[in-house]
Amino acid sequence: MLGLFKSKSEKEKLQARYAKLMKEAHRLSTIDRAKSDKVTAEAEEIAQKIEQLSIS
Numbered sequence: 001m002l003g004l005f006k007s008k009s010e011k012e013k014l015q016a017r018y019a020k021l022m023k024e025a026h027r028l029s030t031i032d033r034a035k036s037d038k039v040t041a042e043a044e045e046i047a048q049k050i051e052q053l054s055i056s
Contacts, residue, residue, distance in 0.1 A: 011053045018046045 008016075021043035028036035 011050060014046050014050045014053070018043050018050065021046065 021039055025036045025039040025043060028039060
């Protein structure tokens with residue numbers, strides 16, 4: 001209950017976005033491979049941003 005109003009850090013927001021994109025890419029992989037590849041590439045860019053935040 002105390003964590004109800006705690007805002008997410010930038011890293012947590014990026015991790016949630018990454019997970020959502022990877023799930024979407026997996027779903028698209030059976031429907032449209034090209035779209036799946038685009039979503040995966042976007043997710044990889046976010047993964048690099050997460051890695052940069054971890055280093056800092």
